[in-house]
Amino acid sequence: MNSSHKTDLADFAARPSREEAEAAVRTLIRWAGDDPMREGLLDTPSRVVRSYEEFFAGYKDEPSQILARTFSEVEGYDEMIVLTDIRFESHCEHHMVPIIGKAHIAYMPAHRVVGISKLARLVEVYAKRLQIQEKMTAQIADTLNEILQPNGVAVVIEASHQCMTTRGVHKPGVAMVTSRMLGAFRENLSTREEFLAMISRTSAVG
Numbered sequence: 001m002n003s004s005h006k007t008d009l010a011d012f013a014a015r016p017s018r019e020e021a022e023a024a025v026r027t028l029i030r031w032a033g034d035d036p037m038r039e040g041l042l043d044t045p046s047r048v049v050r051s052y053e054e055f056f057a058g059y060k061d062e063p064s065q066i067l068a069r070t071f072s073e074v075e076g077y078d079e080m081i082v083l084t085d086i087r088f089e090s091h092c093e094h095h096m097v098p099i100i101g102k103a104h105i106a107y108m109p110a111h112r113v114v115g116i117s118k119l120a121r122l123v124e125v126y127a128k129r130l131q132i133q134e135k136m137t138a139q140i141a142d143t144l145n146e147i148l149q150p151n152g153v154a155v156v157i158e159a160s161h162q163c164m165t166t167r168g169v170h171k172p173g174v175a176m177v178t179s180r181m182l183g184a185f186r187e188n189l190s191t192r193e194e195f196l197a198m199i200s201r202t203s204a205v206g
């Protein structure tokens with residue numbers, strides 16, 4: 001197994017306790033100017049910590065394991081396999097606010113195919129971490145490429161960053177688009193265009 005698939009946060013032993021995490025939320029509530037001991041806020045620290053367990057669930061999963069089960073009886077199928085509009089929710093590593101978008105993934109199998117749900121699961125694992133969009137795009141493409149060793153991989157992600165829409169520069173409606181093309185999708189213009197045509201019928205970030 002390639003070490004590059006290890007989680008960024010490998011040192012789980014260094015994680016603070018739930019109580020410490022809840023205390024940190026109480027500190028932030030006080031920092032915001034409110035009283036964490038008033039009735040409406042009493043349970044908020046435990047709710048926030050539970051929310052973080054959901055938002056950042058991707059650190060406990062090993063992405064390469066998701067692609068471990070493959071199928072080889074595909075009658076020589078070697079055309080592209082495309083999964084479009086995989087909705088995801090992530091959090092930007094600069095402000096820890098949501099990134100909401102869609103991923104489009106294609107690959108051209110060499111020998112083996114993977115269950116299609118696993119492509120969506122791969123997006124989930126990387127989305128449920130602190131991210132920047134470029135890194136997430138590259139991680140999804142590189143993991144597929146390394147584990148399946150297909151003839152090509154394409155990943156396009158379009159997303160809205162709440163750190164741009166609800167704060168800072170305040171530009172609602174802006175979408176960021178990133179892509180990573182490998183193998184046939186990088187080398188062969190018509191292959192890339194076929195993929196881009198397949199995903200272009202989909203709407204902008206929803």
Ligand SMILES: Nc1nc2c(ncn2[C@@H]2O[C@H](COP(=O)(O)OP(=O)(O)OP(=O)(O)O)[C@@H](O)[C@H]2O)c(=O)[nH]1
Binds near residue numbers: 133
């Ligand atoms: N390249 C890239 N930038 C991102 C992503 N998510 C957020 N950012 C940007 O990260 C940058 C962080 O810039 P800083 O100047 O350090 O932070 P800041 O003072 O909060 O910046 P503003 O957002 O402009 O107020 C901002 O420009 C964000 O828009 C991402 O996925 N990729």
Ligand SMILES: [Zn+2]
Binds near residue numbers: 093096164
């Ligand atoms: Zn941000």
